[in-house]
Amino acid sequence: MLKNVSRALLREGRKVYKHKLHSKPNFTKNNYDVVRGNYNYVEEEHLNYFRSLLGESRIFTDLSDLEKYNVDWNRYLRGASQIVLKPKTTEEVSKILTFCNHHRLAVSPQGGHTGMVGGATPVFDEVIISTELMNEIISLDEKAGILTCLAGCVLQNLDEYLAERNLIFPLDLGAKGSCQIGGNVSTNAGGLRVLKYGNLHGNVLGLEAVQANGVVLDFLTCHKKDNTGYHLKHLFIGSEGTLGVVTKVAVQCKLRPKSLHVAFLGLQSFDKVLQTFYKAKQDMDEILTAFEVIDAPSMDLVTSKLELESPIGDYPFYVLIETTGSNEEHDEEKVNQFLESCLKKHHILNGTVTGEISKARGIWQLREKIPEAFKYDGYVFMYDISLPLDHYYKLVDDMREYMGDKSHRVYGFGHIGDGNIHLQISVKEFSPEMKSFIEPYIFHQTKKYNGSISAEHGMGFLKAKYLHMMKTPETINLMKNVKQMMDPNGILNPYKVLV
Incomplete structure (x- = not known):
């Protein structure tokens, strides 16, 4: 019988990193073959308009303040924007875009800035529109489980708010402490629990977005079923800010599970990983929430660069399995039967399982912290x-x-x-x-x-220049036609997705 985690997994809170972060990266325009578009530069008259709209406190032009907005999370890309604007309302976003479109000023919409492909990082001197002050929860229908909020709400804050009301947000990411729901929607974020909850295309009931010309599009329905015409909201889910700036979102949330179990297993080969996955689907499909795989080099990275350790020793592959359900006794029995069967069939070599939330979080850190270790x-x-x-x-x-x-x-x-x-x-x-x-x-x-x-x-x-490898010419032409119709001056997030 596999036992609960008994040894310390993490030294949570105090992390002593022995490696320095990368120095400031070179400008993206110098590292990559990219030409600045036919856009105007920000002049004093433009600054005066933004000051009159937002006031001095919500405009940032000092170079020291701009670095965190110009440099991507991994510190590999670096834009040269000279201004960050922080609106609080949809109306302010609309006025900013109306002005930028009229004056042909390129803009870079930005949420938590945790993306991995430079989708929210300026390439040249685009005007950065940060949604971080648009962080208000508008409403929650607790009976229906429908949350409506502004785009700048941080994912972890939303989940904590829902937890107090026995609900759970259907998205979980390693970057949940800083990523924002507007950015999550704009990239159609998947995350750790797609296996159970699906991606955002299936959980976003409605949204509000602002077009390049400042027109506000209200698709903020809270109905699970609404077949009145084209489902235009889906144009903005995954379009990475190239068709409009998402300002409000309505999301279907689920009841918070009553039971949780996390297993961390060591395996000999990837074939064994697949056998274990198929077995998990057969034995626990109704409670299976996540099934993550980590290879030995990934585990070596996170344990050597960060102060973490594997609770089961060294193996060629590791699997992290999470189950959630409504009956603790039932779920624990299913999990233990599954693990015992995997041991007997020699799918797995060793493992540990826990139903304690603090220890489960410790195991999850081994998976979620891997991207943080990249920096070292x-x-x-x-x-x-x-x-x-x-x-x-x-x-x-x-x-x-x-x-x-x-x-x-x-x-x-x-x-x-x-x-x-x-x-x-x-x-x-x-x-x-x-x-x-x-x-x-x-x-x-x-x-x-x-x-x-x-x-x-x-x-x-x-990845923008490789889009042709995945889409047919006809599909790309249709995407370009949609972009041209919705953003004829091409001011929204240029150099991204379509090039």
């Missing part, structure tokens, strides 16, 4: 890919062989429950030659295995 591993080329499960880890092996001694770490982890793997390649430092060596080879291999080159992070800036 040189330059990391990050790839967010969907693949058929039979080829899920094959691409990691391919890239490890292809890179040879050109990289010091090639590793993969992710949401096997929805076929999404995060494949990372660590090198000493960025160079255009190294990027050209990796891309588009990795994307050709992805296509060869009938995968998608972007599973949940979007195309952003870093």
